[in-house]
Amino acid sequence: MAENGRRATLSRTRVIGAAVGLADTDGAEALTMRRLGRELGVEAMALYNHVGGKDDLLDAMVESAAEEIVTPEDGTPWRAYARGRALSAHAVMLRHPWLPALWTSRLAVGPARMRYMDGALRSLREAGFPPGLLDRTYHAVENHIIGHAMQAAGFPLDEAEMREAAEPLLRSPALEPYPDLIAHIRHHRDTPPGDDAFAFGLDLILDGVERLLAAS
Amino acid sequence: MAENGRRATLSRTRVIGAAVGLADTDGAEALTMRRLGRELGVEAMALYNHVGGKDDLLDAMVESAAEEIVTPEDGTPWRAYARGRALSAHAVMLRHPWLPALWTSRLAVGPARMRYMDGALRSLREAGFPPGLLDRTYHAVENHIIGHAMQAAGFPLDEAEMREAAEPLLRSPALEPYPDLIAHIRHHRDTPPGDDAFAFGLDLILDGVERLLAAS
DNA sequence: CCCCCGCTATTTACGCCGTAAATATTTACG
DNA sequence: CGTAAATATTTACGGCGTAAATAGCGGGGG
Incomplete structure (x- = not known):
C-alpha cells in the first residue's frame, strides 16, 4: 500500500513537503530532482514513484501553498x-x-x-x-x-x-x-x-x- | 574593431536583439545559448565574444526592453x-x-x-x-x-x-x-x-x- | 515455510544545458 | 605581405530531467 504502510519512508506528501522546504530555503533554482532526492536520502529516480515528474511536482507545490491561504x-x-x-x-x-x-x-x-x-x-x-x-x-x-x-x-x-x-x-x-x-x-x-x-x-x-x- | 567592421556579422546589439526576438516568439525557456547561436548562424560559443554569459545577456535584454518604455x-x-x-x-x-x-x-x-x-x-x-x-x-x-x-x-x-x-x-x-x-x-x-x-x-x-x- | 508478485528503489543511459579551454580562422593594419 | 588581434569552432565537463532496465523487498497464497 502506498499511503500508510507503517514504514513507507517516501510518499507523495513527503516529497512535496521536502520540495517546498528546499525551494523556501535555497531558492527555486536549487530545486532539482537529484538534489531533492539527496535531501530525502534517496536517488532522484525514486521520486518518480510518487510524483509524475518535475512539472507535476511544481503544480503540487503551488496547490500545497494554496492550501495555506486562509479565507x-x-x-x-x-x-x-x-x-x-x-x-x-x-x-x-x-x-x-x-x-x-x-x-x-x-x-x-x-x-x-x-x-x-x-x-x-x-x-x-x-x-x-x-x-x-x-x-x-x-x-x-x-x-x-x-x-x-x-x-x-x-x-x-x-x-x-x-x-x-x-x-x-x-x-x-x-x-x-x-x-x-x-x-x-x-x-x-x-x-x-x-x-x-x-x-x-x-x-x-x-x-x-x-x-x-x-x-x- | 568591434562595432562596425563592414562585415562584422555578429555584435552585442545583434545578439541581444535576436535573444529578445527568440524569447518573444518561443518563450523564455526556448532561449538557449545553443539555440540562439543557431538562430544567428553561429556556434553557441561565438556569442561569448559579445556577451559575458547568459546572465549578462538576460540583464541586457531587460535593459533593452526598459529602453522601449516611453516616459x-x-x-x-x-x-x-x-x-x-x-x-x-x-x-x-x-x-x-x-x-x-x-x-x-x-x-x-x-x-x-x-x-x-x-x-x-x-x-x-x-x-x-x-x-x-x-x-x-x-x-x-x-x-x-x-x-x-x-x-x-x-x-x-x-x-x-x-x-x-x-x-x-x-x-x-x-x-x-x-x-x-x-x-x-x-x-x-x-x-x-x-x-x-x-x-x-x-x-x-x-x-x-x-x-x-x-x-x- | 517458501515462493512469487507487485511496489519501491537504483543503475545506466540519452540528449539537453551553460561555459571553460584550446584551437582554428578571419580581419585589420603597418 | 606579415602579423597580431578579433572572432569563430571544437572539444570537454558537470549538471539537468527522465526513459528503460534492473535489483531489492514485504506480504499473501500454495
Whole structure:
C-alpha cells in the first residue's frame, strides 16, 4: 500500500513537503530532482514513484501553498473578506518566494486554488457587485498580490542586509545622475519594509471599489 | 574593431536583439545559448565574444526592453505622468511576456531602468508628495504593472484561443463545485481582454492617491 | 515455510544545458 | 605581405530531467 504502510519512508506528501522546504530555503533554482532526492536520502529516480515528474511536482507545490491561504468565513462583508484573503495570500507568498512566479506561470489549477478563487468571486457577487465591476475588482486585487510578491521575492533582503547593500550602491557613480533614485534608496535604507506598503495599495484599491459600488 | 567592421556579422546589439526576438516568439525557456547561436548562424560559443554569459545577456535584454518604455515629458502633471509611463510599461511588458519575471528577479539595474525609476520619483516629488506617500504611490503603481503583466504572461491566449480553451474547461467536472469560478470563466470567454482592466486598476490607485495628496 | 508478485528503489543511459579551454580562422593594419 | 588581434569552432565537463532496465523487498497464497 502506498499511503500508510507503517514504514513507507517516501510518499507523495513527503516529497512535496521536502520540495517546498528546499525551494523556501535555497531558492527555486536549487530545486532539482537529484538534489531533492539527496535531501530525502534517496536517488532522484525514486521520486518518480510518487510524483509524475518535475512539472507535476511544481503544480503540487503551488496547490500545497494554496492550501495555506486562509479565507475569511462565509458571510464576511465583501471588503473584510477581500482584505483578509489578500493579506493571507500575501503572507503565504512572502513565506514562499518561489510561489508568485509559479502561481502565474502554471496553468494547472487544483481544488485549493479553485476554492480560493471561487470564494473571492462569490463574496463579491453576494455583495451585489455587477459583473463588470466584480471581474475588475477581483483582478485588481489579484494583480496587487502578485505584483507585490514578485517584487518582494526579487529583493529578498532583511533590514540588516538592506542597510549593508545600500551603502556601496549609494556611492556608485552610476547612480549620480539620478538624485531621486538615490533618495528612494536612502528612504528604503532608513525605513525598513514594515509591510504596510502592501496594505496601503490594497486599501487604495478597496476604497476605490467601494465608491464605485456605491455609485452603481 | 568591434562595432562596425563592414562585415562584422555578429555584435552585442545583434545578439541581444535576436535573444529578445527568440524569447518573444518561443518563450523564455526556448532561449538557449545553443539555440540562439543557431538562430544567428553561429556556434553557441561565438556569442561569448559579445556577451559575458547568459546572465549578462538576460540583464541586457531587460535593459533593452526598459529602453522601449516611453516616459511623458518633464513637467507633465504627476497624474498624467504616472498614467502615461504605466501604460507604456504595460504595453512593453505585453510585447515581451518574459519581461516581468526577469524585471523582478534580476538585481542588476542599467541606466534605462534607472532613468525610468528616477523620472517617476521626480515627477511625484515635484508635485509635492510627502516622502511616505511618494514611496507608497510609486510601489503601488509598480506592483500593479508587474502583477498584471505576470498574469497576462501566464495566460497567453488571444480571443479565439480563449473561446476554444474555455469550452472543455467549463465541462470539466472538477469545476462543478465552484459556480462563481464557472461564471468567471464564462465572463472571460464572452468579454475579450480589451485591456481596460489594467487602466481600471491603475485609475483606482491614482484616484486614491489623488485624494490622499489633497488631504495631506 | 517458501515462493512469487507487485511496489519501491537504483543503475545506466540519452540528449539537453551553460561555459571553460584550446584551437582554428578571419580581419585589420603597418 | 606579415602579423597580431578579433572572432569563430571544437572539444570537454558537470549538471539537468527522465526513459528503460534492473535489483531489492514485504506480504499473501500454495
